[in-house]
Amino acid sequence: MRVKLSLPAAPVVTFHHVGALISGRDSGWPCPRQAATTPLLPDILGRQCPAAEHWHPVGTEPDIAVDPYGNCRTQKVILAYLRSSHGRHGSSLLRAVAQLRSQLRAHLLQAPPAPRQRPSAWRWVGGILLGPVVWSKCPRLGLVALCEAEEAPPACSRPHVGESRFNWKLFWQFLRPHLLVLGAAIVLALGAALVNVQIPLLLGQLVEIVAKYTRDHVGSFLTESRHLSTYLLILYGVQGLLTFGYLVLLSRIGERMAVDMRRALFSNLLQQDIAFFDAKKTGQLVSRLTTDVQEFKSSFKLVISQGLRSCTQVAGCLGSLSVLCPRLTLLLLLATPPLVGVGTLMGSALRQLSRQCQEQVARATGVADEALGNIRTVRAFAMEHREEERYGAELEESRCKAEELGRGIALFQGLSNIAFNCMVLGTLFIGGSLVAGQQLTGGDLMSFLVASQTVQRSMANLSVLFGQVVRGLSAGARVFEYMTLSPCIPLSGGCCVPREHLRGAITFHNVSFSYPCRPGFPVLRDFTLTLPPGKIVALVGQSGGGKTTVASLLERFYDPTAGVVTLDGRDLRTLDPSWLRGQVIGFISQEPVLFGTTIMENIRFGKLGATDEEVYAAAREASAHEFITSFPEGYNTLVGERGATLSGGQKQRLAIARALIKQPAVLILDEATSALDSESERVVQEALDRASAGRTVLVIAHRLSTVRGAHHIVVMAHGQVCEVGTHEELLKKGGLYAELIRRQALDAPAPEVPRGPRNRHPRS
The missing domain is CATH 1.20.1560.10 (ABC transporter type 1, transmembrane domain)
Structure with missing residues (x-):
């Protein structure tokens, strides 16, 4: 029975044509007859493969008029199908090919090993036995490679840096x-x-x-x-x-x-x-x-x-x-290479010692930098003496290596002086003899x-x-x-939507995603979500469920592995990333980062060229104007490195003002109040409520009390949507959301106990 491959929505071709495709020629390379008549393929695909409905014997499907060896048109058909094979058909084809590959591997291993007594005879026997098998399986193995190559992720999905060579x-x-x-x-x-x-x-x-x-x-x-x-x-x-x-x-x-x-x-x-x-x-x-x-x-x-x-x-x-x-020159040339060789060897050893010394100095510097950068933690645990001991130990090790390097340099210099002085003495002795002989x-x-x-x-x-x-x-x-590195996601390039035509409707269509540094661990799986324009949608769930990943995809920090994210029906990959991040989306994270400059410049960072009045308006909208004006220098107050001189609530309100100054159509709140105490949370939440009016808002929260008023609450688990509804609807269902509410109610502190700052939850 001849076997043919029926490609959905494409003509049916035989493995003769695949052989011509793999050979790279239109004709002249006939596939062996076994490639088309072997019963292995229908057995595998008919009885064991989940994609058997796409494979048919000859005569059950319309054929394509080609010569027995395949032609250019057939090759184009197969390549076009392979390039478009995604979704159900692509995965079915891959499963079929993978099953075929495993069966072929087992079949090839049945060839007998060559005994040691008569290697030459068994070489011929092995060739006779393995020859037809290899010739019949090569086209199919080539198809396996083609399919796997088509299903492989894009080359730019992971940042790869090759071997460093001087450019x-x-x-x-x-x-x-x-x-x-x-x-x-x-x-x-x-x-x-x-x-x-x-x-x-x-x-x-x-x-x-x-x-x-x-x-x-x-x-x-x-x-x-x-x-x-x-x-x-x-x-x-x-x-x-x-x-x-x-x-x-x-x-x-x-x-x-x-x-x-x-x-x-x-x-x-x-x-x-x-x-x-x-x-x-x-x-x-x-x-x-x-x-x-x-x-x-x-x-x-x-x-x-x-x-x-x-x-x-x-x-x-x-x-x-x-x-x-000439005589002295010859003697000098004979004596110089050994000295240079010894000096080179010693120099190599000294350079290695020098690198070790520099690395040790860097380690000591790292200890000091870590201790000074975390001085509040060191002070809180009274660990100053321990940090002194750590730094002193690294300094002592650095001193030992530096002294060893100094001894090596001294030895090198001493031997060099002896060698050069001996050469001078030899030159004087031989030269003096030549002078005495009037030569x-x-x-x-x-x-x-x-x-x-x-x-x-x-x-x-x-x-x-x-x-x-x-x-x-x-x-x-x-x-x-x-x-020379090129980013997979450029900073600019693409279309921009006029602000008057921007509605802010966000849709995730069957999105799957794995972080490039962890390609084998999917974070989102067939994730579908719609954010209606002007509505508040809250994402809740346990840590690690993929909530923050959704925000990162919306900002287009990454591109989905599969699926598409749209803004007002337009694929984000067709929009200008700088316009998207700079004018459309406002992002407020759990840990706001401030720069070591003035409050004015930190707020203006959201919109370069903003006037002072715009900065003041954004600060008032974020409930930050009052505490800013209470400082002696007002908006010109230096906030310190990463805002070290401000409280958590103050930093969060400055981050809100920085996001609002550009008047974004979409607002992302990534656990914006999870690290604050109750009073700071109340003030920040009021500012967020005012900022959310009239905007499409995506709220990511661990504290479920902050999302009760959301228009839609989406419960996520293991990278997928489990439940969708309002607060009351989800409570009535008694599902995962109700369980999360029950757990947080049990974990809540007693009413009479003063509530301090909450522990910081890990990000999703």
Whole structure:
């Protein structure tokens, strides 16, 4: 029996056509006959697969006129179906293919293993047995891969950062505006290096003049050496001016590039999705903005100032040495590589110690930052002494590592001095012998000594510079890595609805969602909800039910994994995110975040360019004007870091004013009163009631007493809607909402006991 695949709402094709599709050709690759005649497929799909109603034997469904090997039209039909296979048909097809895959795996494992006695014979037997199976299953396994690829989530659903590699193209974009200044700096650095190469030769000539005259020829010596000494003094001055010039230019280039890089990196980080920040720590991002940019800037400046200069000096001085005395130059070249190798090994160990020391200092700094940032908690538990001990222990460990690093540096410097002094002594001994044999003059020996010292210093600088360049390239790669990231949800782009046409109707259509950092754990499953315009809809349920996730999807911090969220019938993905968040939706969270500036600027943060009168009006609407004006400086009062100088209720009312100043059509209240005491809750609730008038409001609450007046109460559990109705209707049902009411009534404190601030509930 030939078997064919009947695709709903699409022509029926056989696995011959799938074989042609997988082969990538219209014809010329005939599928084996077994691919169409094997009884395995109808057995699997007819008796075991839940999607068997979509598979039929030949003759029960209309066929498609194609050649036996499939053609381009058939391939397009299959691909079009696979790309559109979602919902019931797509999942049924995947279940069928998954069942087919498991059966094929079991079938393939039945091939006998090759015994060790006759490997060559069993190789032929295995080929004969496995050949037809492999040829018959390849097209179907290819279909499995195609279906799974079509059902895979989009590539941008999770922020992925590949391996860090230095982006030379991006580096060129930052360097290009400074090419003229960089060229001038390079010319000055080369000039300083060439001047430095000439100095040893002039010193040798001066020594020749000194050796030529005795005390009886003082006048002649001064006369003859005056010109050379003046020329040497001029060279020293020129060298100093050139060094000053290229260092100033390099500093200018480096600082401006660092500013440009930090600005570009910060701008790109601000554009990333919320999912990106879920996966990254703030400290890591700040480190890239500060430490990595600084490391790269320092390396760039050193490459030009030290690297270019040292390379030029090594090349020039080696040429001078070979001209002065080839024999001594050969001995110097033979002795230098072992010394450089040992120095490189020791330098690598010292760099590792240096990194460990820096990491330990960072840990000590982290302990201090944590203690000072949580000083209220430390003070509340009288743990000052414990924090002192923790910080002292980290400092002691830092001291030990720093002392170990100091001993290593001292050993390196000591051995370096011994090695260089031995080279000087050897040069003097051998050079003195050559001078005694009149094969070398005293002035040439002096020039050789100075030039060889210049070579040694330059090579030592290059050895140290190599490690710095490696660290700089690594830091630059980390910086450029985040500059090239593209957000899955752009900050802008899309259509905007005129305010007079905006009603504020919100609908969630069969929405499913998993956080990108946890793709295998769905938070919402086929979630459907309608927020009528101008009505208050409350979401209640136990923690972890997905309530805050609903608010995040409405703000379009994330896009649904499946389904769609609409505003007045328009898909949120077609709207401008900046317009949506900046003008349509006002968001008030459980933990309001204030900036360390004035009250005026914190409220104006909701609408840049708002007048003072608009700020005052928003504050009055949020019941914040009275306590603001009670401060000596009024609206110019500094609130401290994260609003540390304000109470919880005051911070919440400022957050309400900040949300209301832009006059949003939709208001999201994410447990806005759950962390407040009863008096603060009453004041804030009154402000929220006034703010909700005439707006579409989504209320997320743990305290069910705050949602009694909502037009609709939606009870959520396990990412789905369980119950919908008013307070009275849900109580009559006696379901989950009634159970939650009963639990909160049992947990409520006795009336005669003063009510303090409630514990903060975890967010959904």
